[in-house]
Amino acid sequence: MATEATMLERCGSKCELCGAETELSPFVVAPHTQVTVDHAAMLCDTCKSQIEDPETMDANHWRCLNDSMWSQVPPVQVLAWRQLKRLSEKEGWAMDLLDMMYLEEDVANWAAIGMDDDEEKPRDVNGVELKKGDDVTIIKDLPIKGSSQVIKQGTVVRGISLADDPKLVSGKANGQSMYIIAEYTRKK
Numbered sequence: 001m002a003t004e005a006t007m008l009e010r011c012g013s014k015c016e017l018c019g020a021e022t023e024l025s026p027f028v029v030a031p032h033t034q035v036t037v038d039h040a041a042m043l044c045d046t047c048k049s050q051i052e053d054p055e056t057m058d059a060n061h062w063r064c065l066n067d068s069m070w071s072q073v074p075p076v077q078v079l080a081w082r083q084l085k086r087l088s089e090k091e092g093w094a095m096d097l098l099d100m101m102y103l104e105e106d107v108a109n110w111a112a113i114g115m116d117d118d119e120e121k122p123r124d125v126n127g128v129e130l131k132k133g134d135d136v137t138i139i140k141d142l143p144i145k146g147s148s149q150v151i152k153q154g155t156v157v158r159g160i161s162l163a164d165d166p167k168l169v170s171g172k173a174n175g176q177s178m179y180i181i182a183e184y185t186r187k188k
């Protein structure tokens, strides 16, 4: 709940894309899968349903991006960029806005990656694809399943392997082999 409370405070209880003051819920921005303050936006049902089902997209609703594209919040920037990108195929105004938009490099990478919805590859916290043999740093203390130990934030895992589940990688930390959620690592 703490995450949601922080997010509600961030957005002032308004949809972070269209500003609607209605019931909001966190929307995780792909390829991320966990609701965190850094990876999710608070959205109204209208924005959410049109993002999830682009067929139902009402171009006029998305005029709101005129304002929200200037958000300082990365997940909101990513959503705005992707919606403008989709709209720009048909709407000249969306293309103009897209041209004006500026994203930091890692935010731009994140925005571009998520456009491929069916790409199932393990990705680190920045959305960078992880490959066999990569070295990664653990970005937060992680409890080890079935024990009271934790892998400390900052631990380096060298030469990871991939797992069947694309959300996981495997590697050795604290002298033991284990599976690690890819999103809790940063590629070195």
Ligand SMILES: [Zn+2]
Pocket (backbone or CB within 6 Å): 015, 016, 017, 018, 019, 020, 043, 044, 045, 046, 047, 048
């Ligand atoms: Zn909205």
